[in-house]
Amino acid sequence: MKYAIGLMSGTSLDGIDSSLVEIEGNGINTKFKEKFFNCYSIPKDIKREIHDSMDLEKSNVALICSLNYKLGKLFADACIELCYRADIPIENIDFIASHGQTIYHNPYNVKNYVPSTLQIGEPSIIAYNTKTTVISNFRGRDIAAGGQGAPLVPYLDYILFSKYKKNIAIHNIGGIANTTIVPSTGKKDDILAFDTGPGNMIIDGLCMELKGLEYDKDGQVAKSGKINYKILEKMMNHSFLKKLPPKSTGREDFGMNYVRKLIGENPDVTSEDLIATATEFTALTMAEAYKSFVLDKLKLDELILCGGGAYNSTLLKSLQGHLKEVKVSTMEDHGMNSFSKEALAFAILGNECLNNIESNVKSATGAKDYVVLGDITYS
Template sequence: MEKLAVGLMSGTSVDGIDAALVRLNGFGIHTKVELIDFITLPFPPAVAEEILQCMDINESNSALICSLNFKLGYLFADAVKKVCEKASIPLRIIDFIASHGQTIYHLPQTDGRLVKSTLQIGEPAVIAYETGTTVISNFRTMDMAAGGEGAPLVPYADYVLYRSNTIGRSLQNIGGIGNVTVLPKQAKLDDVIAFDTGPGNMVIDSLCNILKGESYDQDGKWAAQGKIHKEIAQSWLEMDFFKMVPPKSTGRELFGSQFTKQILQNWSHLPADDLIATATYFTALSIADSYKRYIFPTIPIDELIIGGGGGYNKTLLQMITELLPNTKVLTQEDIGFSSEAKEAIAFAILGNETMNREPSNVPKATGAKGAVILGSITLPPRNILLEEKYEDHST
């Protein structure tokens, strides 16, 4: 049965909302997926600042989170309207919206005082009301309720889209955070391994913001002209997170503003370009090291495919290639996909499973006790549902 859906992703980079309009056929691991159109709606700078404030334990407050939850709901609805407009597809024939939401806090491990938890905001009721469309949201919580980390969730979609009978593949996302899905040759869903590798662009972006007044290092130009201080990057790799055996996930709580502050306190004598080059090398090293420790010893990888905005950072890409000399490193674009659209498409696939009452976490990747149906379903107002959507479907 064919469905039209919009997948929405706004990740840890806080650069904007990715909206992918897709056609889905069937459900389960044989789902057929076609990308119809894609947009990124950049966050207005004041909204990006509010999100970062909400994520910062020292700056956040409940009034701000309350307000931002609704504010993001309106922006997400806007992104849905815009991608449909761009594709000239009327909103009323969209079957569902799968909205990841904005992660405000993620606590997959705690010291005992706080409870293991995760929070994604962007009110689904606002999206459903504004678009007149069913919304699936809150994807991470059921996995965590089942004992998992609530992340990464993209592995199920990676399995649907990229598994191969002839080669072993790994999908390396480099967004704010870096995460990998490993698809061994001829893998069953149970064979899939996935985990967060550490920072993606988060540390690089943050240094660019503070030292250059720009939100990111375009094409890796500053990293390319700085000196890499390998011993410093290596010392950052001593953090406990990198020694943890997967499944594991992380976020801004570990690699956000506090981490950058420490870098700037301890190495303020270094030129800006050197710090950016060293942070870029650290990011590449954390990815390569994750493969060497947790993947290569047991799974042969023929192709490593990079996605997410970090795929556009040429210096980062070159460093990863050099650190993994025996692996073929490609980007999503090299194989005819889109680095930017990948995660938004993935959430449309996950939402489709939810609508069909099917589980879509990968317990081995998240650490959950079992497979569970992800997400909460929010229905649009009855009048919109009956008068506009269903009438239109019957004609």
């Protein structure tokens, strides 16, 4: 039995999700128990630097170089706080699996750029400050094998849900929304997984720009507004939605540039109506993804939601309305935590790396080969 910490700083920038996990075994026989979860806040100035380093107009190499080390220290602090809160000495931790902060993700050949992705948060700084072995850089080897380097969580979905022998979709609503469909065959090669488009990213951006709010708590703002169907129709023409899976996206498509353009193009629409429309857009892109790419191949027995957006009731109501024939539930209905799944996934992926076991799902990332994910920085 090992103690591991999984760290995920996702696209929402709401904090560093930190999960303390007890792990035994490996591969499909991995047994694990989540012991403690904490979301470690990211200070406002560092959040600003992350936003700036992702923005092609504001970013520069000096900023990214410094931020890599700053985030390494922040991730180490997140581990120290997690252990303190869980009342476990950090010396008892066998390894830390750190996803890092995605600064840029471009899995396609565009102009002179080759498929690439960048997660930062210097692992040597984490290892030095925690005196613990760190596994990081999980996406690189999948890209090397011709994949998109994302999504990687389908491996955990495979371990968790292949034994159900049902057609189950697990839809994560983080900054970006991504789904994994584990079919009743339970076979890894039959898994379908892809990003469906924005999760909370546009809603959060509008809340921030128009209302000074971090997010639309429980979907209350959206509930008070009216959907503008003309704007919605235009939003649904986004080219990402038409791409065939495997596909992945990020802030490059649906981040602050998108949000500011949406606000700029619709000066006469109220904040509430714009947030209602963005919420409907998010729900519709999720539902349409099943209609276009999944439901013609199989009948879904259940759709399980996770990620912070699972708490947005306006979004959930709309999604259920668009997918009347599917049973919609949340991770909590299955005895798990909607917020901690990605951090947990990286703890499991870190364990596979230490055991030299391949952990990408080829049908999810589009890679040619199964490969071992992650780099090891020993304590």
